[in-house]
Amino acid sequence: MKTNWDVIVIGAGMAGLSAAQQLRAAGKDVLVLEKSRGVGGRMATRRTDAGQWDHGAQYFTARSATFRRQIALWLRANVVSRWHEPIYAWDGTTLQASSPQQRFVGKPTMNAPLRAMAAQLVIELSAQVSCISRSCGAWSVHSESKTWQAPELVLAIPAPQVARLLPATHPLQAATAQVTMQPCWAVMISSKHAIHLPFAGLFVNETNVNDDVLSWIALDSSKAGRSGQHWVLHASVAWSLAHLDDTPDMVIDALCQAFSRLLKQWGQSKPSWQAATAHRWLYARGNAEAPITQDASDGLAIAGDWLAGGRVEGAYLSGVAAADILLTHSAN
Structure with a gap:
């Protein structure tokens, strides 16, 4: 070259x-x-024999005319689709629908x-x-x-x-x-059986909720072009900073336990997690x-x-x- x-x-x-x-x-x-x-x-996608996960950016929105024009081109090329599934927020006591807006994802992968x-x-x-x-x-x-x-x-x-x-x-x-940029640990897991929840993505209030471990939960396989029971968990900024040098196994264990505690609180039985892996985004937010x-x-x-x-x-x-x-x- x-x-x-x-x-x-x-x-x-x-x-x-x-x-x-x-x-x-x-x-x-x-x-x-x-x-x-x-x-x-x-805007990354992790692929293994067990499935695929969008473990970085989860979706995107468009406010400017310039970006809307670009998204229109991607929609016509069938490399982007709308994510119509419900997105909720959890404040520690109540599950409620998040603010409505049009969300987009890459198809069949975020990238x-x-x-x-x-x-x-x-x-x-x-x-x-x-x-x-x-x-x-x-x-x-x-x-x-x-x-x-x-x-x-x-x-x-x-x-x-x-x-x-x-x-x-x-x-x-x-x-x-x-400029300060903040980290985020991401965990990618699969469930052997379907977990029936009213949302495909969930914002978790990071203050006094679930020990401040989680900030986001998503059924990644709910997006167009995906299948199975593949979940993505994002840790909060505070937890990621405090556990920046933890091993992937330690992070997987902590985030899966936090998700399981929430599922129990919502009346769900403890799932059997499979195909777990973790990724540390050192510069996730800034x-x-x-x-x-x-x-x-x-x-x-x-x-x-x-x-x-x-x-x-x-x-x-x-x-x-x-x-x-x-x-x-x-x-x-």
Whole structure:
């Protein structure tokens, strides 16, 4: 693969791919680098012989006209569907329907729309970027075995990773270093028998409920293109922080016990859990408290959901915004 490009995008999550898509549409020669083995970021799906689970982002909504247009394209391509199943909230005493809104999921997996975007792009997977540098009007991006160069660069990764890559003297380094991102442990389990509950997804009030262990419960197999009895449990931020270095087995045990206690409280018999696995999202949630100003005077832009409210839509819009910043700068 060649090493010189118009733009290099680091990160193949929603923010990175939306930026790359916009830049490619404008005629730029774009390379996307991704440290993982697949695209999607936190819009991830875990597949095993026992089934599949969307263990990161659970669904997404659309408030802006820009993102609604993109979702319409995904719906027509059959890589996104509406999630019509009921979503409830639990405050420790009452189960009640959550606020009604139109929710969407990838079909048949959460990362399906990102794979559709990626199909039109040049992406190098398992590319762990170790450092970046700039000289003679171009950015050099280094991994252990390769170096790529481009006059323009998009960092579409979590704020702490942006701060580590940026030179200490870069004007965005201090701003990104101040952004705090929070972890989330996710547990993926299956039940041998159906569990009959009035909801497919549940927000758990994290204050004085169930020892503050859980924040979200979902019957993942209730989404279009899925089957079986596959559940996703997300731990609360507080619990995840307190148990950041626990082993996966310890996390599975704690979250399954917390779910079982809730089921007992709701009059359900204790299920027989199967195919349990866990994943730690180190940078699951984050939001820049103050706006971060970008001028792309050196050909660099940043993107990520943490720049725009922490939602999937925010990630998409931040990628579009980063592309627009670079295109505006290069046109001047």
